[in-house]
Amino acid sequence: QVQLVESGGGLVQAGGSLRLSCAPSGRTFSSNAMAWFRQAPGKEREFVAAISGSAVSTYYADSVKGRFTISRDYAKTTVYLQMNSLKPEDTAVYYCAARSMTRVASTTLRTYDYWGQGTQVTFSS
Numbered sequence: 001q002v003q004l005v006e007s008g009g010g011l012v013q014a015g016g017s018l019r020l021s022c023a024p025s026g027r028t029f030s031s032n033a034m035a036w037f038r039q040a041p042g043k044e045r046e047f048v049a050a051i052s053g054s055a056v057s058t059y060y061a062d063s064v065k066g067r068f069t070i071s072r073d074y075a076k077t078t079v080y081l082q083m084n085s086l087k088p089e090d091t092a093v094y095y096c097a098a099r100s101m102t103r104v105a106s107t108t109l110r111t112y113d114y115w116g117q118g119t120q121v122t123f124s125s
Contacts, residue, residue, distance in 0.1 A: 002026035002114055004096045009119030012086045020081040020119060022096030029098045033105040034079045035112060036070060038092035038121075045095065045109055049081060053103025061107075063089070086123065093118040 008020040022034065035050035049070035050059045058070055069082040079096060097112035099105075106112070 004098060004114055004116035006094065006096045006116045006119040009094060009121045011122050011124040013124050014086070014088075016086050017082070017084045018086065018121060020083065020094055020096075020121075022079040022081075022116060024077055024098065024114075028077045029079075029114075030072075030074050030077050031103055032101075033099045033103055034072065035097045035105065035107075036079075036081045036094055037097060037109060037112075038090075038094045039118075040089075040092040043092075047107045047109065048094070050105035050107055051079065052105040057105055059105055059107055083121070086121075088123040088125075091121060091123045093120050 003025045005023050012018055031053045033052050036048040037045050038048050039045040047061050051070045051072055055072050067085045072079045095118045096116040098114040100113040
């Protein structure tokens with residue numbers, strides 16, 4: 001069974017940082033595009049960041065550009081989301097996603113075939 005397992009979420013204060021990790025099991029996605037999405041309470045799931053299979057191309061939502069960085073470690077087949085300068089509006093469940101057949105990154109939710117269970121990021125005042 002193919003799974004994407006996220007970790008690294010938690011409580012964070014103003015200006016704080018977190019690094020989320022996404023590790024696949026059941027198969028590798030080292031040549032596939034992967035992405036992070038998030039869903040805040042009462043809102044639809046939205047795009048955060050994406051990385052191509054070669055890691056040459058990355059894409060970010062305007063709301064996180066300059067603060068978040070997506071990267072991948074081919075040796076560990078893990079994708080990361082480094083989140084800096086966190087804000088209250090970053091509070092959400094963060095989901096890792098993978099495309100099954102392509103290296104090309106996408107910002108569109110429906111183009112991703114595999115999803116993790118999510119990891120919670122909560123802003124603490």
